[in-house]
Amino acid sequence: MQIATPFRFRTTAALKAFTLAVFALIVFICLASPSPRIQLPRQRRLRFQRPLPLNRAASIDYTDTGAASKETIATKDESSRPTDIPLVDDETKPTSSFDKPGENEGWSGQSSDAVTGTSTASFLSSSTRRSCYSLEGADDVVVIIKTGSTESEEKLPVHFNKTLQCFPHYLIFSDYAEIVDDHVILDALENVTADIRLEHEDFDLWRRLQADGRAALDESELSVNDQGDPASPFGNPxxxxxxxxxxxxxPLVGKTLEHKPDAKWYIVVDADTYVVWSNLLQWLKHLDHTKPMYLGSATFVDDQVFAHGGSGYIxxxxxxxxxxxxYMEEQEEWDRFAADHWAGDCVFGTFMERKQIANLTWSFPSLQGSDPTTLDWTQITDDKRMWCYPAVTYHHLKPSTVEALWDIEQEWIEDSGGKSLTHGDMFKKFALSRLKHERVAWDNLSEDELEGHQTSDALDCRAVCESDTSCIQYSYRDRVCKTARIPKIGREDVDGVHYAGWMLGRIHNLVRDLxxxxxxxWILD
Structure with missing residues (x-):
């Protein structure tokens, strides 16, 4: 018995030493081995490919040696570039430095015709292609989408996945030529007067893009990080x-005709514009494509009337x-006019008027410059009650709103028997289902603030609205109650302090009256 204790002690000590040695070995192996990668679900990413070679013979006057030397500075490895945009097929298509999108993500490519610029889309097989693609008159129209490198990654994917399925012919113009998910993006600016392109301060971004591609973009320049109001009439300078x-x-007018000179109609829109395609085609059937026509939502800068670009012009x-x-005859004059202006749609309208090409056909309210989430659906302008007119465009849309409107239109095409979709129909299909009894962390943009009366909470604010038979909706924040006589959807309150509510019974009565x-x-003249 006397030797048992020392023996157990030695055995226990040896076991502890062995355990510590094993633990140390495990720690050493773990530290020496590369850390395992945690595989997180990936969001779909756009595939950006190298820019298309530019046709420099067309973009610069080589008799101006000064301009030519500056052109060489503004681009890299110019001598190695072909002088013409090549046909891009499976063998010559540039590889992407971005991840290839996974399968079954709802993405469809384009035919080689579309990639080379004729913009004949082939998104779906003929057996599954959306009925909007083959609507009567669709082959007569070219849709021109105007965008920019700072916004395209945010705003184009919904068009790739949705709206372009309806357009047999389209072109996309930007400030940088590239291929995005097999869609060709053309540079609208490559032929602008050389000294403006190479020296004007507002072309700094363009010059950086030519030199370094998308790597030249800073995160702060991207539209998703914009701090300005996208709906401001003065834009985001x-x-x-x-x-x-x-x-x-x-410039995009002539460039469009290089690719598609034989269409009957051309519509120019922004990347955050939605085109109600079925309505547009019905409208154009009532118009004479053999006459010079310029249609748009009339806007003024000083005394100059022009078609608002975001609403789209035809x-x-x-x-x-x-x-x-x-423009070809007087390009330098008009490029300098644009340099001294601030609104490209006004520049275009001034050009159309001074060159006496076509008078503007005022096309509001069918061509609409507002977002359906903030729109006054009851408005009457120029004795036209918007509610009753066919909807052709909306503007300032988030991609999610573009997708929602596209889904609504596809259902309408299938079920309406060819009837035009009015703004009133769109309110009932899009807006009405989004209006709730009440919503937390939501601002419905009510504007009429109560004077001389502070409400204690959202319920008190609702009671105030209920007591006023003309009140349609209310919002409450920080003891301030606001009401409104028109229904609006509004937007999420990122601070989470807004309360919003709607008088649904009154709204249904309003819809019945409207x-x-x-x-x-259709607006014809």
């Missing part, structure tokens, strides 16, 4: 992409060709 935009409207074939010819339409139809 702090953004370099926005400052470039005014130079695109005139040109007939004669107007398009006449504009291209006139549906009593004795006007509407």
């Amino acid at each position: 702090e953004n370099g992409g926005w400052r470039l935009d005014r130079f695109k409207n005139l 040109l007939s074939s004669p107007a398009m060709h006449a504009a291209a010819d006139a 549906d009593d339409c004795h006007e509407g139809g």
Whole structure:
């Protein structure tokens, strides 16, 4: 018994030493081995490919040796670039430095025709292609989407996945030529007058893009990080992409005709514009494509009237060709005019008027410059009650709203029997289902603030609205109650302190009254 204790002690000590040695070995192996990668679900990423070679023979006057030398500075390895945009097929298509999108993500490519610029989309097989693709008159129209490198990654994917399925012919213009998910993006600015392109301060972004590609973009320049109001009538002058935009409207006319000269109609829209395609085609059937026509939502800068670009503007074939010819003859004059202006759509409208190409056909309210989430659906302008007119465009849309409107239109095409979709129909299909009894962390943009009365909470604010028979909705924040006589969807309150509510019974009564339409139809002159 006397030797048992020392023996147990030695055995226990040896066991502890062995355990510590094993533990140390495990720790050493773990530290020496590379850390395992945790595989997180990936969001789909756009595939950006190298820019298309530019046709420099067309973009610069080589008799101006000074301009030519500056052109060489503005681009890299210019001598190695072909002088023409190549056909991009499976063998020559540039590889992407971005991750290839996974399968079954709802993405469809384009035919080689579309990639080379004829913009004949082949997104789906003929057996599964959306009915919107083959609507009567679809083959007569070219849709021109105007965007920029700072916003394209945010705003184009919804068009790739949704709206472009409806357009047999389209072109996308930007401030940088590239291929994104097999869609060709053309540079609208490559032929702008050389000294403006190479020296003007607002072309700084363009020059950086030519030199370094998308690597030249700073995160702060991207539209997702914009701090300005996207719906401001004065735009966002702090953004370099926005400052470039005014130079695109005139050059893209001739560039469009290089790719698609034989269409009857051309519509120019922004990347955050939704086109109600079925309505557009019905409307154009009532118009004469053989006459010079320029249609848009009339806007003014000082005394100059022009078609608002975000609402979209439409040109007939004669107007398009006449504009291209006139711009070619006086390009430098009009490029300098754009440099001294701030709004490209106003530049274009001034050009159309001074060159006497076509008078503007005022097309509001079918061409609409507002977002359906903030729109006053009851508005009457120029004796036209918006509710009763066919909807052709909306503007300032988030991608999620574009997708929602596209889904609504597809259902309408299938179920309406060819009837036009009015703004009133869109309210009932899009807005009405989004109006709730009440919502927390939501601002419905009520504007009428109560004077001389502070409410204690959201319930008190609702009671105030209920007591006023003209009140349609209310919002409450920090003891301030606001009401409104028109229904709006509004937006999420990121601070989470807004309360919003709607008087649904009153809204249904309002809809019934607004549906009593004795006007509407297509705007023809």
